[in-house]
Amino acid sequence: MAVLELVNISKHFGAIQAVNDVSFSLEPGEVVGLMGDNGAGKSTLVKMIAGNFRPSEGRLKMDGSEIVLHRPVEARRHGIEIVHQDLALCNNLTAAANVFLGRELRRGIGPFQVLDYAAMYRRAGEIFNELKSETRPRDLVKQMSGGQRQAVAIARTRLSDAKIVLMDEPTAAISVRQVAEVLNLIRLLRDQGIAIVLISHRMPDVFTVADRVIVMRRGQKVADKKIADSSPEEVTGLITGAIERV
Template identity: 35%
Template structure:
């Protein structure tokens, strides 16, 4: 079986995830189009982070179907998603504090010569360019700095730099701006727009609904493990998204019945 719409890059159908008697995701279906920026929204406990881990191949789903570029993926794991071109920025950033910024950016994908030795100068130069031009980070003096010397916001920005450098087809960002300063946040949002022009898709998980509405083409709202809203930016507002996140299905119904006219 294949997905009918050729514009879909990633599609999941009926994704359910259980841990024993606890169901954290229930029958979730949605897609990410090619060159599309999609916002994944919801309050704490909505199931967003679990869904991100499933899409990234880190956590297996209990039931459902996963399609990539129109074709079913029978077994989804991290190796498969990496080969397909999925890059993910997780909330915990997954950096190694005892290594430099450069080594963290290129970890597992080091630039080497024909003998297998790392080209540290080349990697340092690339890392410096990424930090300066893509993800603006104040207070970092050198890409040779150890990650352990960075603040939480600086470390998060390094994780973003790593992901955006190796982006290929889909960039998943799980609360990427939570620890960033205003300047770095604006740089990241601008970069997502740039990626779109290059045909790269993005899935942005955020609590900041203003950022989401500013940059995302479409918004998906989760509530208690279910998808309750899937709407394009031009067909919604920050107020409706807020009603959905705070009030769930009842919040959306209340807003549409009267809140939009108040």
């Protein structure tokens, strides 16, 4: 059964129709590449799945039942995690503090609770190890490379029992070696049965790691097909509008 289903989802901001009547479903352990030109509505679409925006119209279903998300924390409770395009990390904090931001570990009882830094450093270290990232828990985010920042953002999703991970341009601003690292992380999540939506402008990334590609143009879904049945040329045509829809 589909872990997530979008049924006729739309979103407008005033007169701007950012997302227009989009439907699709996502199976457990499936990687879907979400492609489209700047302003096509990709980020807006995943933000509705992550509880950042309420859809203007349409419904979301998880495991067959309708869900209504008012806030990101509600999406998280359903097992939906998002790695935002701008990453939204705190530069002045350590890697570990960013991983645990908003869900800090504490020790002690009742009013005598204190933050358990040792436990957070330890657990963050374990997650970076698991992700095969060289990121160190005590490093400050502002001194990190783009790829290490990605690892911190992805590590956040490992704290919860995620069923769906939405990644908005995780490879846009990082080096070739780091891209390979992020694609490996995606495979690692997939192998655990997590469904992934990967927004990317990079054709090679999508064709390397995705099972399916969805193309959006001006808010509408113009393609939704298996990677094996498509080609970078076709997807480019769909993105630009040279191909109307398939």
